[in-house]
Amino acid sequence: MIDTSPPIADTTKTTTCYMCACRCGIRVHLKDGRIRYIEGNPDHPVNKGVLCGKGSAGIMNHYSPARLTKPLLRTGERGSGDFKEIEWEEALSLAAKWLGDIRATEPRKLALFTGRDQSQSFTGWWAKQFGTPNFAAHGGFCSVNMAAGGLYSVGGSFWEFGDPDWERTKYLLMFGVAEDHDSNPIKLGIAKLKARGAKFVSINPVKTGYSAVADEWIGLRPGTDGLFVLSLVHELLAADRIDLDFLVRYTNAAWLVIRNPSGANDGLFVRDEEGKPLAWDRATSAAIDAATPGMQPQIAGEILLRDGRRAFPVFHLLAERYLDGRYSPDVVADTCGIPAATIRRIAHEIADVAFEQAIELAQPWTDTAGRRHETMLGRPVAMHAMRGISAHTNGFHTCRAIHVLQMLLGAIDTPGSWRYKSPYPRPIPPGPQPAGKGSKPNTMLPGMALGNPRGPEDLLLNDDGSPVRIDKAYTWDTPMAMHGLMHTLIANAHAGDPYPVDTLFMYMANMAWNSSMNPGEATRNLTDKNADGSYRIPHVIYADAFFSETVAYADLVLPDTTYLERWDCISLLDRPIGSPEGPADSIRQPVIPPDRDVRPFQDVLIELGVRLKLPGFVKDDGKAVYRSYADYIANHERRPGIGPLSGWRGADGTSEGVGAPNPDQLQRYIANGCFWQYHHKPEALYYKHANAAYLEDAKRLGLIDSTAQIVLQLYSEPLQKFRLAAEGHGAVQPPASQRDRIRQYFDPLPIWYPPFEQSLPEQAAYPLHAITQRPMAMYHAWHSQNAWLRQIYSYNRLYIHRGTAAALGIEDDGWVWAISRHGRVKCQVKLMEGVNPDTVWTWNAIGKRRGAWNLSDDAPEAKRGFLLNQVISEFLDGGRQLNADPVTGQAAWYDLRVRIEKADGPAETAPRPGVLHRPAGLRAAPRTLAYAVTAMVAGRKTEDGKQTPPPPVGGGRGEGSKQTSSAPTSPPPVPLPQREGEKVQ
Numbered sequence: 001m002i003d004t005s006p007p008i009a010d011t012t013k014t015t016t017c018y019m020c021a022c023r024c025g026i027r028v029h030l031k032d033g034r035i036r037y038i039e040g041n042p043d044h045p046v047n048k049g050v051l052c053g054k055g056s057a058g059i060m061n062h063y064s065p066a067r068l069t070k071p072l073l074r075t076g077e078r079g080s081g082d083f084k085e086i087e088w089e090e091a092l093s094l095a096a097k098w099l100g101d102i103r104a105t106e107p108r109k110l111a112l113f114t115g116r117d118q119s120q121s122f123t124g125w126w127a128k129q130f131g132t133p134n135f136a137a138h139g140g141f142c143s144v145n146m147a148a149g150g151l152y153s154v155g156g157s158f159w160e161f162g163d164p165d166w167e168r169t170k171y172l173l174m175f176g177v178a179e180d181h182d183s184n185p186i187k188l189g190i191a192k193l194k195a196r197g198a199k200f201v202s203i204n205p206v207k208t209g210y211s212a213v214a215d216e217w218i219g220l221r222p223g224t225d226g227l228f229v230l231s232l233v234h235e236l237l238a239a240d241r242i243d244l245d246f247l248v249r250y251t252n253a254a255w256l257v258i259r260n261p262s263g264a265n266d267g268l269f270v271r272d273e274e275g276k277p278l279a280w281d282r283a284t285s286a287a288i289d290a291a292t293p294g295m296q297p298q299i300a301g302e303i304l305l306r307d308g309r310r311a312f313p314v315f316h317l318l319a320e321r322y323l324d325g326r327y328s329p330d331v332v333a334d335t336c337g338i339p340a341a342t343i344r345r346i347a348h349e350i351a352d353v354a355f356e357q358a359i360e361l362a363q364p365w366t367d368t369a370g371r372r373h374e375t376m377l378g379r380p381v382a383m384h385a386m387r388g389i390s391a392h393t394n395g396f397h398t399c400r401a402i403h404v405l406q407m408l409l410g411a412i413d414t415p416g417s418w419r420y421k422s423p424y425p426r427p428i429p430p431g432p433q434p435a436g437k438g439s440k441p442n443t444m445l446p447g448m449a450l451g452n453p454r455g456p457e458d459l460l461l462n463d464d465g466s467p468v469r470i471d472k473a474y475t476w477d478t479p480m481a482m483h484g485l486m487h488t489l490i491a492n493a494h495a496g497d498p499y500p501v502d503t504l505f506m507y508m509a510n511m512a513w514n515s516s517m518n519p520g521e522a523t524r525n526l527t528d529k530n531a532d533g534s535y536r537i538p539h540v541i542y543a544d545a546f547f548s549e550t551v552a553y554a555d556l557v558l559p560d561t562t563y564l565e566r567w568d569c570i571s572l573l574d575r576p577i578g579s580p581e582g583p584a585d586s587i588r589q590p591v592i593p594p595d596r597d598v599r600p601f602q603d604v605l606i607e608l609g610v611r612l613k614l615p616g617f618v619k620d621d622g623k624a625v626y627r628s629y630a631d632y633i634a635n636h637e638r639r640p641g642i643g644p645l646s647g648w649r650g651a652d653g654t655s656e657g658v659g660a661p662n663p664d665q666l667q668r669y670i671a672n673g674c675f676w677q678y679h680h681k682p683e684a685l686y687y688k689h690a691n692a693a694y695l696e697d698a699k700r701l702g703l704i705d706s707t708a709q710i711v712l713q714l715y716s717e718p719l720q721k722f723r724l725a726a727e728g729h730g731a732v733q734p735p736a737s738q739r740d741r742i743r744q745y746f747d748p749l750p751i752w753y754p755p756f757e758q759s760l761p762e763q764a765a766y767p768l769h770a771i772t773q774r775p776m777a778m779y780h781a782w783h784s785q786n787a788w789l790r791q792i793y794s795y796n797r798l799y800i801h802r803g804t805a806a807a808l809g810i811e812d813d814g815w816v817w818a819i820s821r822h823g824r825v826k827c828q829v830k831l832m833e834g835v836n837p838d839t840v841w842t843w844n845a846i847g848k849r850r851g852a853w854n855l856s857d858d859a860p861e862a863k864r865g866f867l868l869n870q871v872i873s874e875f876l877d878g879g880r881q882l883n884a885d886p887v888t889g890q891a892a893w894y895d896l897r898v899r900i901e902k903a904d905g906p907a908e909t910a911p912r913p914g915v916l917h918r919p920a921g922l923r924a925a926p927r928t929l930a931y932a933v934t935a936m937v938a939g940r941k942t943e944d945g946k947q948t949p950p951p952p953v954g955g956g957r958g959e960g961s962k963q964t965s966s967a968p969t970s971p972p973p974v975p976l977p978q979r980e981g982e983k984v985q
């Protein structure tokens with residue numbers, strides 16, 4: 001009898017997906033020791049069983065022929081791809097020698113930078129123990145404007161920090177969100193909105209993904225979101241459609257701001273002797289503690305204080321600013337590329353939903369002032385935003401503007417509005433401050449390298465004013481660079497500016513290609529030599545699981561495992577998976593042992609920590625504190641009782657949040673599907689910034705240190721402190737050349753200004769905006785070696801509005817040059833209607849360097865794919881002015897301007913940098929990238945132990961093409977649900 005439904009698996013293990021950054025729970029089915037099928041974990045709080053295309057295709061990443069197989073030592077020139085395989089002992093000894101020499105002399109000469117690393121609380125802690133201030137991950141490159149704008153305004157932000165109230169929202173405004181951000185949760189949420197008939201408005205220059213399913217698409221010009229938002233603010237203020245009760249109780253609207261032009265206290269809050277901000281009480285005609293319950297605060301008009309000082313309430317300053325005619329829809333419409341009537345209508349619609357369709361939950365709660373509320377009032381307008389608005393030189397203020405709009409509507413953590421995800425909200429301004437000053441030989445830093453400055457005194461400047469960090473974060477160039485500046489690292493290290501480094505140590509950061517704003521310059525810098533023939537950057541260590549473009553530029557390559565072969569923790573100390581209902585965290589467990597000579601990077605860092613005898617890594621007798629990263633996850637305590645994981649703490653596993661390490665903690669996670677979650681009581685679920693029950697529970701769980709109200713900041717005093725320094729006040733002041741700049745961009749109320757690149761000379765020569773989008777099926781550069789995902793995208797086009805193309809005489813499928821100030825790239829065109837007419841765009845990171853990722857030299861990714869980064873620069877106008885937000889240093893990817901010209905010649909993209917040679921140990925890619933084929937070829941031996949012959953090489957399918965391989969394919973595994981009797985681990 002034929003078994004039509006044979007068991008797919010003999011074992012099923014739960015773990016956490018890492019095919020993008022969303023951290024969905026998955027169940028991995030294995031048969032005969034091989035992965036056969038991945039499905040979403042229906043119990044998991046992030047994805048509730050939903051799995052995207054990338055997640056399903058994780059099998060093909062795991063068995064990818066691009067996996068590195070053994071440590072490599074460079075034998076030829078950098079970039080040549082000439083390596084020899086070495087044993088781990090030699091690799092670790094060499095790394096420990098280089099790093100040990102640095103630590104004993106000048107620890108800052110190590111720069112440890114990671115990419116989309118989900119262990120930053122560990123890698124950052126390692127850097128601190130080493131003693132280098134030069135640590136950062138990918139945030140400055142991605143969305144630090146979102147994080148900084150949010151944390152300094154409302155004590156939280158979007159994505160990991162907050163969510164629309166999907167169950168109750170009646171109106172969602174979504175700004176610049178790519179399809180890969182918060183991917184499955186947003187898809188689930190939008191489905192809920194649609195089912196309920198809520199309105200979903202997407203603001204994005206490009207109508208793809210979420211925008212394509214929105215009820216209304218607003219295709220504004222890139223970089224004008226902030227102006228659009230401030231025009232909405234103008235309309236709401238003019239129509240008196242704001243929530244004054246919310247503003248007075250929960251924001252600093254009534255706090256008094258000193259008016260003392262050119263004085264040292266101008267623009268600061270009026271405070272009492274204890275430092276408490278004061279508001280004017282109309283009942284007593286006195287300035288009193290702004291948190292006094294029952295006071296009658298004055299929110300408009302000038303106030304003469306008893307000591308003779310003049311002051312204005314924050315709300316007065318805000319209304320004065322945004323009621324100005326320059327924010328009226330009629331004035332901003334042309335700049336934004338949106339009709340004034342549309343702006344007015346959106347303002348009217350959100351006011352109508354917030355105030356005429358308010359929600360009232362019959363849920364009593366008590367606020368931090370002790371007031372009992374019988375219901376929870378909700379303003380069901382939610383907002384969500386991401387890198388599309390933040391990757392501009394005006395991104396920080398745009399993010400602040402959105403939060404001000406939310407506050408004016410009373411739509412922060414109320415039923416139906418945007419909600420904090422645990423462990424947020426956090427106090428404002430956020431802490432702790434950045435450490436890094438006084439880096440000394442053989443000494444750890446006093447704190448973590450990255451932090452949150454409260455004013456000029458927290459800048460990382462040496463006594464002579466020179467930068468402490470190699471990327472110049474926390475200097476007057478970018479004072480609030482709280483995620484560092486990965487994009488300046490290689491250029492600064494090459495220039496020895498502000499000082500030379502000895503070793504670049506990078507982890508899963510593809511900085512020779514798509515994680516660089518200028519890959520051509522990055523590779524030149526990495527290969528440039530001194531007159532004596534030595535490299536300008538003496539040592540480069542790179543850790544990655546795959547043969548990415550950066551591998552060839554390393555001296556020492558430390559091969560990482562795939563995400564299915566190792567332990568990880570998605571920690572509340574890092575980027576958590578909490579929800580508005582409560583905190584949550586999760587782990588990865590190895591579902592399969594490595595079949596190559598590779599090691600998890602975190603284990604490698606622990607081993608190096610021991611060899612270097614770093615504090616925290618060795619005991620007094622010199623023995624290792626942690627045997628492995630798994631041991632660290634279970635036993636490390638960052639503070640007494642607080643460790644990487646919050647579930648099942650305490651010796652017997654009965655504590656949550658705070659408790660002693662539990663030797664069985666990881667097993668408890670595995671038994672629970674590799675995650676832990678906690679639910680706050682219903683009375684604690686909204687108004688968390690001022691909800692006594694929530695704040696007490698959060699403190700008990702170790703999420704925050706204080707139960708004090710977190711007052712939302714319409715007006716940001718830390719920004720004003722930087723401004724005062726620029727006006728000549730305080731001990732730390734900017735140089736004369738920076739003063740105007742700081743004065744302009746550190747406005748305590750949100751401002752809008754045109755993106756920097758638009759303000760450069762000869763703007764008319766570059767009339768079009770050029771931006772990238774990220775597709776649902778690809779994440780960064782990670783998936784072009786993935787046989788299944790390559791069938792969806794293996795090359796990218798430049799998308800142009802049909803009308804714009806017609807005016808330029810460009811036809812569909814034609815080839816063009818996209819020319820910027822920095823260079824030109826040749827690409828193929830696709831015409832469409834759903835794009836702002838002044839904007840061209842393409843998918844990000846589909847284009848690949850020839851040979852990289854073990855693709856064939858003529859793979860479509862290299863032949864027809866291109867990278868917009870090839871015409872971007874980290875510096876503007878050929879000079880040293882950063883192409884970055886002046887407040888946070890966020891890379892301004894989306895400020896790019898181009899012109900389009902028809903191209904002749906072969907149907908291939910250009911420039912096409914030289915072929916990267918496969919390093920030793922990497923087999924040639926198979927022509928057919930199918931499951932069974934790649935599974936064998938990626939390993940070194942066949943399943944019967946024989947060496948596989950190198951198969952011919954080839955590529956995948958093109959974007960929308962019908963190309964198929966002529967070689968026979970093995971059938972892919974048949975996806976079947978879990979069967980009864982299968983073991984789940």
Ligand code: SF4
Pocket residue numbers: 017018019020021022023024047050051052053054055056183184
């Ligand atoms: S969204 Fe997809 S790729 Fe990302 S973690 Fe979830 S399942 Fe994995």
